[in-house]
Amino acid sequence: xxxxxxxxxxxxxxxxxxxxxxxxxxxxxxxxxxxxxxxxxxxxxxxxxxxxxxxxxxxxxxxxxxxxxxxxxxxxxxxxxxxxxxxxxxxxxxxxxxxxxxxxxxxxxxxxxxxxxxxxxxxxxxxxxxxxxxxxxxxxxxxxxxxxxxxxxxxxxxxxxxxxxxxxxxxxxxxxxxxxxxxxxxxxxxxxxxxxxxxxxxxxxxxxxxxxxxxxxxxxxxxx
Amino acid sequence: xxxxxxxxxxxxxxxxxxxxxxxxxxxxxxxxxxxxxxxxxxxxxxxxxxxxxxxxxxxxxxxxxxxxxxxxxxxxxxxxxxxxxxxxxxxxxxxxxxxxxxxxxxxxxxxxxxxxxxxxxxxxxxxxxxxxxxxxxxxxxxxxxxxxxxxxxxxxxxxxxxxxxxxxxxxxxxxxxxxxxxxxxxxxxxxxxxxxxxxxxxxxxxxxxxxxxxxxxxxxxxxx
DNA sequence: GCGACTTTGTGCATCGGTTCACAAAGGGCT
DNA sequence: AGCCCTTTGTGAACCGATGCACAAAGTCGC
Numbered sequence: 001x002x003x004x005x006x007x008x009x010x011x012x013x014x015x016x017x018x019x020x021x022x023x024x025x026x027x028x029x030x031x032x033x034x035x036x037x038x039x040x041x042x043x044x045x046x047x048x049x050x051x052x053x054x055x056x057x058x059x060x061x062x063x064x065x066x067x068x069x070x071x072x073x074x075x076x077x078x079x080x081x082x083x084x085x086x087x088x089x090x091x092x093x094x095x096x097x098x099x100x101x102x103x104x105x106x107x108x109x110x111x112x113x114x115x116x117x118x119x120x121x122x123x124x125x126x127x128x129x130x131x132x133x134x135x136x137x138x139x140x141x142x143x144x145x146x147x148x149x150x151x152x153x154x155x156x157x158x159x160x161x162x163x164x165x166x167x168x169x170x171x172x173x174x175x176x177x178x179x180x181x182x183x184x185x186x187x188x189x190x191x192x193x194x195x196x197x198x199x200x201x202x203x204x205x206x207x208x209x210x211x212x213x214x215x216x217x218x219x220x221x222x223x224x
Numbered sequence: 225x226x227x228x229x230x231x232x233x234x235x236x237x238x239x240x241x242x243x244x245x246x247x248x249x250x251x252x253x254x255x256x257x258x259x260x261x262x263x264x265x266x267x268x269x270x271x272x273x274x275x276x277x278x279x280x281x282x283x284x285x286x287x288x289x290x291x292x293x294x295x296x297x298x299x300x301x302x303x304x305x306x307x308x309x310x311x312x313x314x315x316x317x318x319x320x321x322x323x324x325x326x327x328x329x330x331x332x333x334x335x336x337x338x339x340x341x342x343x344x345x346x347x348x349x350x351x352x353x354x355x356x357x358x359x360x361x362x363x364x365x366x367x368x369x370x371x372x373x374x375x376x377x378x379x380x381x382x383x384x385x386x387x388x389x390x391x392x393x394x395x396x397x398x399x400x401x402x403x404x405x406x407x408x409x410x411x412x413x414x415x416x417x418x419x420x421x422x423x424x425x426x427x428x429x430x431x432x433x434x435x436x437x438x439x440x441x442x443x444x445x446x447x448x
Numbered sequence: 449g450c451g452a453c454t455t456t457g458t459g460c461a462t463c464g465g466t467t468c469a470c471a472a473a474g475g476g477c478t
Numbered sequence: 479a480g481c482c483c484t485t486t487g488t489g490a491a492c493c494g495a496t497g498c499a500c501a502a503a504g505t506c507g508c
Contacts, residue, residue, distance in 0.1 A: 017429055046409060049466075065475085066472075098326035108423060112428070191437075205241055292454080
């Protein structure tokens, strides 16, 4: 780390959101034995503009070689490190309904640095079941489980009505990163990061554009 | 439609993405019997800034009353109409693994204008099963099913390797809106809208910020 | 019917992000 | 060793989105 290290402790949010994309493309290339890649090729693989890709990478440091491109392995390492994937993150999933179950079994979680360390639910019917090799624990044990397993990221897959309460409780025991699948706006202190995934919102956005294409509500057909 | 109708056939993308949020907050208020709401209150409920909310709504038209606020029912109707939720959208889910199953059973889909009209999978083991009241059809029937059921939005919940092929096939029969859960960058003509939901990317973004809080990679411990 | 009060709708400054376009840097061929 | 070719890294213009702050518009009480 002696040579170039302009790692600006301020990487733009938009860049952070794309790094995982680059990482995935790079993993694919590494598996296919590609040693070196140009910004142009990597940009195509990740579905972005090459200038944007270069600017994104330049925020991490100067890891390319002019006239050649980027060393795939090295770049994988640098991005992984920047994203914090060189360490192991323990994730708890709260709410083991259909979605929670799907998440527990989702391979993509485990794949890169994340480990589902606990499943928690309120329904006595499912508490005690084994899902994806894990015992489902009771919601009363929430705080204890989080501490015991060193959980630092919580995935909320509860019904909407329960989300805020669970959220408050995990924050109270020190969790500061939450991935929320419940269709509610969580209120949290601003030291806590919440990311939200909302299936129904995504569909609504698609419907909006689809409607536009088909011709709007009180619109005559209008090819544009 | 005689009075105010400045509905600018160009609503900013950022606004479109927030309309579903407002709609949800408004539905909650309607259920609680609230008749009228100010931009300030609605903004709080949706978790945004009130000036932003007013500007967003102003893109749809001038539906508020100064000194009073917005009529909840009326605004629900206007936003629904703008998003195209006053019509019924038939959705097909391709890939009935854990995730596809969870999506099929997800209440939020049906709730507002969307109807899961078909389930399709390649695995003979699940073809013929009934999930969420629907028969799972074979992938060979994909095109036929889409046409027969009038599907206009396709949800891809297949393994990554199958996603592009399914995508090409549904586009070939006229689908122009796709919600992709597979961790791949789909390549599509630009007449087609793709929205992507990627669980693993969301986690990686959280990990990045979590790492920052805990003290960066080559940083000493720093409590905050 | 009038004045005080409330709340919308928007002009304007600002900001973050995207894209272009090119100079600087490095590799490889002769 | 020197030249040419490729590709990076970034300055600068541009674009869309955000948020402030206020005038215009309308309600409600008297």
